[in-house]
Amino acid sequence: MIINNCKKIVGGSGEGPALVTAQPINFLSMVDAKTGKITDPMHELYKKSLKGVVLVFPYAIGSSVGAYSIYSTREYGVAPSAVVCYKTDITTASGCAIADIPVVDLPKGAPPIKQGSIAKVEADAGRITVKV
Amino acid sequence: MVLILSTEIMSGLELSRDEEEALAGKLGKALASAYKILVAIGESTGAKKLIPIKWAHLSGVNYNTIGDPGMDFLDKFSRTTKVVVKSTLNPMGYDRNKPEDIPSSFQEKQGSIIESYERMGVNPSFTCTPYEIFDIPDKGTAISFAESNAAVFSNSILDLRTNKESALSALAGSVTGKAPLSELRLEEARSPKVGIEANFKFGSELDYGLMGYFAGKVIKDSSVAFSGISKPSMIEAKMLSAAIGTSGSCGMFTLGTAKEKISFDRKEAKAVMDELNTAEDGDIITLGSPQLGMNELDYLDKLVEGKKFNKRCIIFCSRAIHNQAARVGLTGKLQRSGAEFMCDSCTCLTPYVTKEKYDSIVSNSVKGAYYLNNSNEVSVALKDIKTIVKDYTE
Known part of the structure; x- marks a missing residue:
């Protein structure tokens, strides 16, 4: 499956298993930047790791410092390889810009990306390729 | 190409x-x-x-x-x-x-x-x-x-x-x-499309915080309109602003109504309390998040007049406010009632408050409660400032 017309937020490309959630993420309070794991037991991605995944989520919420948390995951080697948002927020955009993590917004009406499927994000081309 | x-x-x-x-x-x-x-x-x-x-x-x-x-x-x-x-x-x-x-x-x-x-x-x-x-x-x-x-x-x-x-x-x-x-x-985003109407009489600044936290969760736009509340005082506006910012991505509120309306009833307030109020009682009291201003110090001073805290009570405020309060004798009065000041820092994620030192904290801050629970990993007894003074002074 190919999803075209994605909006580039941060350029570059990355590939990995899709980690998909419909719940927003507070990167400061819900992510352990050293391990890349989601630490909030209330979150549906609890205990899942961001390392090497294509993170598909709506947008970030809460602390403005979450941008540094995203950058920290890169410094600790546990960053996602790409990020796909329904609507990228300022925290995600700025954190990923500094961490060199490609980011795109999904176009309206895009088909769902299956949990665990291998996804390749080519931000400059505005394209996501999903292998089942 | x-x-x-x-x-x-x-x-x-x-x-x-x-x-x-x-x-x-x-x-x-x-x-x-x-x-x-x-x-x-x-x-x-x-x-x-x-x-x-x-x-x-x-x-x-x-x-x-x-x-x-x-x-x-x-x-x-x-x-x-x-x-x-x-x-x-x-x-x-x-x-x-x-x-x-x-x-x-x-x-x-x-x-x-x-x-x-x-x-x-x-x-x-x-x-x-x-x-x-x-x-x-x-x-x-x-x-x-x-x-x-x-x-x-x-x-x-x-x-x-x-x-x-x-x-x-x-x-x-x-x-x-x-x-x-x-x-x-831009002008357009500053006119809310969705409003939240409070359907019960607010008793304290804590209710403003609970409503703000609720708003952050349900509002997906950049702004929200509030109705059914009186114009917030400084302390209430600070609690409201901090709580909205904690739970969502919404960055502004107005007073009034909007095209679409969501109800904020006691049930919704209780749901936020159930999420954030994780202890009955606490080892210490922390006031701040946001840091206290002159209004709040003055208000607290009136509440504790002639009384003494029976628990450690930390007031977080900026050094600028602390110095201003010191000049008018407010810091001395509050210290005599057992409160202590911490400048430069605030409740959220301060190394003063760790799970190794404390099991639980008393605070009136919804934002503080969120980060104490989730980041400092200490539980929180969430109470409004009047109740805190009533429960923990003699």
């Missing part, structure tokens, strides 16, 4: 020639990074251009929140660039005059972060309530505020214009003097 062209058409943000050159690295790596951030947030918020800002307020100060990667990043970043607009700073981890049992490694790393900001020319104000300390620009002025309570308060109460900036996007604003013209810097 076709693909590249189509991307260029899709990209809505246009940069001036100078901005393009800075992005390409002509003015050095740090400014190139700053413009890279501005382009990313400009694209994500649908901006067509960058505009000048008058003030940047930066978060990302406390070592507990940005860690070694943030510290190292700022050290490098600060060696080649300086701020070009008024730039103020959020609280750090602890009060420099009261290191107590703060580990020396923490103090050193915190010191490095502060040095970096000072090297860039940022005012070391260590406050999350810059709106209570500094001169306020004219209404309608574009600013760039990280620290969500300050962004929400400035948009809603002071009619300044900022998006809910991140620590890094406000930093980019401080060294470029620019921000994208988008979302809450």
Whole structure:
């Protein structure tokens, strides 16, 4: 499956298993930047790791410092390889810009990306390729 | 080639020639990074251009929140660039005059972060309530505020214009003097499409906090209208702003109604309490998040007059407010009632409050409760300030 017309937020490309959630993420309070794991037991991605995944989520919420948390995951080697948002927020955009993590917004009406499927994000081309 | 062209058409943000050159690295790596951030947030918020800002307020100060990667990043970043607009700073981890049992490694790393900001020319104000300390620009002025309570308060109460900036996007604003013209810097997003109506009589500032937390969760837009409440006092407006900023992405509130209406009843208030109120009682009391201002110190002083706290009660406030309060004798009076002051820092993620030291904390701050529960991992007894004084003074 190919999803075209994605909006580039941060350029570059990355590939990995899709980690998909419909719940927003507070990167400061819900992510352990050293391990890349989601630490909030209330979150549906609890205990899942961001390392090497294509993170598909709506947008970030809460602390403005979450941008540094995203950058920290890169410094600790546990960053996602790409990020796909329904609507990228300022925290995600700025954190990923500094961490060199490609980011795109999904176009309206895009088909769902299956949990665990291998996804390749080519931000400059505005394209996501999903292998089942 | 076709693909590249189509991307260029899709990209809505246009940069001036100078901005393009800075992005390409002509003015050095740090400014190139700053413009890279501005382009990313400009694209994500649908901006067509960058505009000048008058003030940047930066978060990302406390070592507990940005860690070694943030510290190292700022050290490098600060060696080649300086701020070009008024730039103020959020609280750090602890009060420099009261290191107590703060580990020396923490103090050193915190010191490095502060040095970096000072090297860039940022005012070391260590406050999350810059709106209570500094001169306020004219209404309608574009600013760039990280620290969500300050962004929400400035948009809603002071009619300044900022998006809910991140620590890094406000930093980019401080060294470029620019921000994208988008979302809450435009008129359209400042008129809420969805309103929240309170359907019960609010008893205290805590109810404003609960409503704010609820609003942040349910409102997906940049702004929200509140009805069914009286005009919030300073303390109520601060609690409301902080709570909205904690749970969502909404960055402004107005008083009034909107096309769509969501009800905030006792049931919704109770659901927030059930989530955040995780203890019956606490080992100590922390007041702050946001840091207390003169209004709140004055109010607290009246409540505790002739009484004494029977638990350790820490008041977090900025040094500027502390000094002002000291001049009018407020700090002395509050200290005689057993309260103690911590400057430069605040409740959220301070190393003063750890799970090793305390099982639970009493606070009136919804924002504080969220971070104490989730980041400091201590449980919280959430009570309004009057109840705290009633329950814990003699």
